[in-house]
Amino acid sequence: MKDASRPLRLPLLTAFVAVLLATLLRWWPLDTLGGRVPWVTFYPAVIIAALYGGFLPGVIATTLSGVAAWLVVPHLVGAPVIKDVVDSVGLLAFVLTGTAVSALAEARWRSQAHERQASLERDQMFNLSPDMLCLATPDGFFRRVNPAFTRALGWSEPELLARPILEFIHPEDRPATEREFARPTAVGGEILQFENRWQHRDGSWHWLSWRYVTQPDRHRYASARDITTYKQAQEALARAERENATEQARIAFIFQTIPIGIALTRTDALGRESRVINEAHLRLCGITRAQADEPGIFQRLTHPDDRLRQAPFLSSVAAGDCVHYAMDKRYVRADGSVVWVLFSFHRRTLPAGGFEDLTFVVDITERKRVEDELRQSQEKLAVTLQSIGDAVLATDTNGRVSHLNPVGEQLTGWPMAEALGRPVGEVFRVINEETREPAGIPVERVLATGMVQGLANHTLLIARDGTEHPIADSAAPIRDAAQNTLGVVLVFHDVTRQREAERRIAALLQESKDIRTALDEHSIVAITDPQGRITFVNDQFCTISGYPREALLGRDHRMLNSGHHPKTFIRDLWNTILQGRVWKGLIKNRAKDGSYYWTDTTIVPFHRADGRPYQFVAVRTDITARMQAEEELHRLNTELEHRVEERTAEIRQALATLDATLDGAFAFAPDTLRFTFVNRGAMRQLGYTREELLGMKLTDIERNASEADVRRAIEPLRRGEKSVLTFSRNHRHKDGHEFPVEMNLQHVTPAGGAPRFIAIVRDVTERKKAEQLAYRSQRLESLGTLAGGVAHDLNNALSPILMGIEMIRMQHPAEAGLIDLLQTSAKRAADMVRQLLTFARGAEGASVPVQTSSLLREMQKIIEGTFPKNVQLVVRAGQDLPPVSGDPTQLHQVLLNLCVNARDAMPNGGTLRLETQAVTVDATFASSLPDARPGEFVTLRVTDSGTGIPPELIDRIFDPFFTTKGPDKGTGLGLSTVLGIVRGHGGFIQVYSHPAKGSAFTVYLPALDTRATPAVIQPEGAAFHGTGESILFVDDEPAMRETARVVLQRLNFKPITATDGADGLIRAAEHRDSIRAVITDLHMPHMDGLMFLRALRRMLPNVAVAVISGRLEEKETEECRSLGVATYLDKPFTEHQLGEVLRTLLAQK
Template identity: 25%
Template sequence: EAIAAQIGSIISRIKTEETLRENEKKYYSLFKFHKEILEQSPVGIVRLDENMHIVYENPEMKRLMGVPPNDEQSKALGKDIRKLPSIRKTGLVQELDNLLKGKKIQGEKPFTSMYGKKLYLSFIISPIMQGGRFLGANLLVTDITEHKRAEEALQKTEIRYRTLFDAANDAIFIMSKEKFIECNPKTLEMFGCKKKEDIVGHAPYEFSPPKQPDGKNSREAALEKIDAALAGIPQRFYWKHIKKDGSPFDTEVSLNRFEAGNQVFLQAIVRDISERKRTEEALRKSEEQYRGIFESATDAFLIFNLNGEIVEANPAACKMYGYSYKELIKLSGKDIVHSDYSHTFEDFIKQVTSGNKFHAESIDIRKDGSTFNVEIQGTLFNYQGKPHLLSVVRDISERKHLQEQLRQAQKMEAVGALAGGVAHDFNNILTGIQGYTDLALMQIPKDDPLYQDLNEIRRAAARASNLTRQLLLFSRRQPIEIAPIDLNGVIQDLTKMLTRLIGENISLCTDLESDIWTVEGDTANIEQVIMNLVVNARDAMPEGGQISIKTRNVTVDKKYCRTHSYARPGKFVSLSVQDTGIGMKEDIIDRIFEPFFSTKRAGQGTGLGLSVVYGIIKKHEGWIEVESSPGSGSTFKIYLPAVSWKPEKEKTKYVTSKRLKGHGERILVVEDDESVREFTTRGLSQNGYVVTTAKNAQEAIKVFQKNKANFNLVVSDVVLPDETGPRLAKRLRKLKPDIGILFTSGYSGEKSNWQTIQQNGYPYLQKPYLLTNLLKVINEVLKNKCNPELVRKGLKLKSS
């Protein structure tokens, strides 16, 4: 039995061992399976023993911890997890102690491994307990670093979006098809609401007028846009909204679809463009206004690109340059600028492109090749979104012409002033020459050889005197007798003499206005004008031809005056003298009225004929126009102001030239020029007059006061060293009212005091004068001293 029991025991042990071996095989197979799972797990796994020592780390955990691939085990293996620096930094030490009590731990923590690797880990630590005893723990670790970064980025994005959402200057809605779900603060301000509830929960079309500006129903149009946006088609459009108080305003709306929480929403961004609309409307009106100015301007507006090519032009530019619009915008600026002024256009491009203002004068060319003066102003400006050059061109041909007329008039005025001054000085000299020559001739028999020599001196002095007279006529300083004139009558009276003057190879024809208006002036001067013009015409036709004299009544208007600076509106009589001669070039026309200018050969004229005409007509407040071109003859047209009064039919009285002796009459001669004073004294004394002299006004007064009753006449120079002649005469007439007065003067213009002399009826004798003329005038004054008008009418005689 013992053996049987032993055998049974052996058999039982054998069976047990076999069972154990079978179990070991099963458990080894299971362990091997579990180990493979642990080794291949994508989750980090750590096994802790009952002492909290790390006894196992799977490969994923080693990877997470940054264990180098060549290391078979990590530095943490076998160490108390609670004492690891990386664990202590996480603050998990106290929680790990709770494992010993059987408490499960889980959470998320940032973690830096012993190898310096920084991670964000999600972990679960499960204790292994048996009968209340802690046997160890399993630690499962997942790397959520990327997830956390994504969360943080999302959080930052949400914060940034919310900041932008709340701070946006545009209204932003979150909406479904039916209603507004959310809105930002700007929305409340834009729509005039105080709280979100005024907008959130309301339908989108509630903040729109019944109809949009295009006439569409607002509700239908809004739903159409919303449906398109929900279908994934972004919408952008203009919309008329209304505020809570019903006031309308213009907006620009964009609708975009987005998804959140498996739901589809729309984001609407609304921008208030009311101010922009007002600006656009103002800009539109401004553009219309400036386009109107551009189109209607009388100046040419040309727009150039930076290469100097014309890209736009107004109607005035087309008219100014003679091109059609299509032709003009195909040209470059160089095509319309005269070659001599190409540098001006180049300077225009350079200056304006640099941002500078430009102003200059130039000469441009029309399509037909004709040139004209222009004034250019240029500036840089934006046109169609790009920098362009704007040129404003003004035709200044008319202004240039007027400036030239003014320059010519000023030149003639200056030359006239010079001529008048020369004539005055020369007159005193000639008075002495002529006077003493006359005195000498009176004392020498005619058969004496010296008589002829003196006579030649006399004739030369007469020619010089005539020259000074013409200079005075040119300078408009020669005193004239104003009276009404029948211009036709003057021409008819001169016709016979003019016919003899021009010769047989030239014909003279007249075309006179039947009912010609009256002009006023000095008949002798007007006769001089006609004769000088006819002589000038004759000299222009050496081979013969025709001279035409024409008169017309003319009414000058303001339009004519705008292009003729010397003219003025009113009624005028025109006198034109036209020839069929050789004509003149423009540069000759510019100078023909200058004293001593002549195109004739030396000895064939003084060069004063047309200068005298110019001076006389200016003195008569008229003007002259000249038309001429080489080979086409010349026309001189004179304009004289018309008057309403008619000339009297009166025969001119001429004094005979015989010598008139005095009969002991006493004459006071007041003259500051010694030679003239001596000549006058001797001439009058030798012809029966008793002469007393004075060098100035004060001396004259003293002499006159001593013996005023015996003086019959005072012959005085107009300009005296201490007083004018007319003032002296006034003082003398207070002493003796019936005293005869005769003035002489070599001065012209204002110094001659002609108006004062004429108004008071004083007789006047222009220097230089012949002794015979002086005697004639004295005889006339003494004879009619009590009737100044008779004296004036009786003195129709020349000064030499």
């Protein structure tokens, strides 16, 4: 306030002196020389004195102005009256102007003083806060602490900043504190709190209550209050209850003098209530002791919003479900002021009945205010940074980094805290993608030219860890209102996906070009518009037709019409392609020179979005030579028919012979298709008598065969185009069942007799079964081989991920939630790989206790995220279900297969129900189902409201490769796999289905005995760490080698990596004196793991060796054993598993 009053006092003092001098000068003897000096002449002096507020400048200015007035004014103003008027006006102007100028000066000085005061308050808020405030870095060090912090703990600020935070924390509280630091928190989100003990410089321990919020750069702003007194009060009260009556006085003294509000309410068995409350509590709530006894006083004082938050706690306490809770809440005092308190409630039951309620109230108003300011600041910053999708880097005019947003941190690998103040070239390192030479930094060009730099292409950003990102970047100057350059903003983004898309498009274009080239070399290709006008022909078309391309384009195919085909043939062709269907057939065309040629033609229509074709593509193959050969064959057949006529008698004899054969034989008339002859073999096959068959037609024994179909099929024989036709058909037995047959059909015309068809029919049921079994065996073997190969490749891909998880967790503790999700997903993928290997090898999966309700919840997430919205899901799980023993991944597959089948059975939507419950199967029920047995089971039921399963198919649904979905929609392995898994788990399946109403599949799994002590799954501890031992790691996968190298270094080993067996031998020779253990993959190119081990044993016979592989054959295992290998590491493996293998290897002598 001293500075604020200075502008007022000095101008008034100066103005007073100026008036005094003017009065004196007015009557100075010099008046006789030039007349009286008017007041107006002192106006400049008054302004100068008021503005500058100096005494001596005002006096000098006043004197100079008086002299000027004495010399000048008499010449300007003549009459004395006018002089007096001017003199009076000057005096009035002096008074008014002096007042106005003084007021302006005062306002200016006051504004400046307030600004300085506000700046000082902001600067000193951190230092003057009574709470302990600090800023912590992500690596566990203090960056800044306020004086309250140093006073509370006795340590100086340099001492606190120099040591890790955990060194100041009580050893018993360090694990909990580390877990608190590792908690995933949203940036600028919820303010978290916890308590721990800190060491004072004098060696004592102080309890601190912490509240903190996480910044975008992972720094933490935190406030703490020394709650040692609060803790001591709790301890004192606890001890007081155990002390005898002689200690009551001391307890009362503590109760009344402690600076924490405490209230003790006792309710006896009769409901009578008594309350004791200390002065601190009364002062905090702003009430008297008499008011404290009013019923519900503290609930009335509680802020309305906090009453709603406290209501669940009060309900739980009243119900007896809760005896302790704590919360932050507000009290609204009688004077309207609001105070924030840390409210803690404790209830204990009295031995004689009734209960005792103890509440603690601590004033945290100031801490709340600071936290609110911190949170608001962080929220604004977080919104600004996270709203930008590209990476943003800002520099000052010297090219040093002044800001880096989260996307920029991710791409450059530099946290903003470390990047601040560094030259931009150190953080933003770019090279030319083609030349690999350093590229110019846009920031430097902007600073040099002051102009915006557009997008730059073919640039690679080198991240801090060496990772390369193709980017597009641009830069612009940051200017103030006066267009002065204050710095540069650089915007860049990763274009990896864009480059990949460009490469894929180029590959697809090249592939299309190659396919077209290959097609042009082999086939005759033409493209027409919807009206049939030719728009494209290839060279093969021109060659075979004899027309040049110019003569064909714009014309239709009628110019090539040979006249061989009837108009109905052409009309059927056009009807087919105009309906959007592919047409296939043989066409005879005429070339330009009049010769004829045959083509095997396929015409494909191409449609617009509205379904109308916009062009037709015809692909033809020249079959002229084949057709000529068939014509020649037809001629020969004709000759043969004449010879057959001469041998009709022989045929009749042959028919008699056929009557005795095991195969079926029959003859039928071409016009009626009615049987005219059947042998005993046909009667045995079909179950009819000869008389019944002679009254039947061929269509009566063939499934879904019409007379038109049969006539069309035998037409080539009738026309003589074929001499023998072989068909595979299904014939129908008299009892209704169908069986496959192979039928050889000939057309004969006996001499003097009517033409007829003779068929030899062989029942191929057994042969089909044998072929199907052989095919299924080959398919299963192929699938097993494929599954093994895929599992090996997936293991190689998953191993670096699982190994690197823990390293990432240590580097980014704040992202523990996301890292846990990644680890869970990677382990689930590893489980799927193990299932593939189980399928490939026929091995069994690991059995662990599994809760079926958890399986339903996982399946619910999958269905809700992937199934059509018209499928309504209902999930029901029984209470307190016992677990089952099984492989979670296999059981998950059982549910998934059943749910997918249910979805496919409801193409128009419906209801899908998932249920699990515990049931008891008795002997009667077990006898009605295959594989069932009495006992305790847990069921998994999948019910749909779909199309249902026909009764005739219900017994075949579990057969391998049986499917009703068609060859392009199902493999027929789903339900057979389900049955195999369920049987492998000692269970069985019950199926119920009703056509048009739906199906229900109920899986029964044996329940585990809940009386047995459940196995406790121990979490993985810390990985084994070495003492600098050299470890040779051999693997052909670059990702595996690099990840293993980093992990081994983190585990305090010295890694030596090799790309294959040959490289491994070279490394072993170079480091033979220092290598303590060798870890090698088994399946590698060039020199595999076994060859490497044989050579290694001759070089280093005593070195400990472990083999890593996703799959080992029995002979490989035997040879490893013969080479002294007893330690194996299955892919994929984690950092902990790698450490345990090294522990085993290094323990070997």
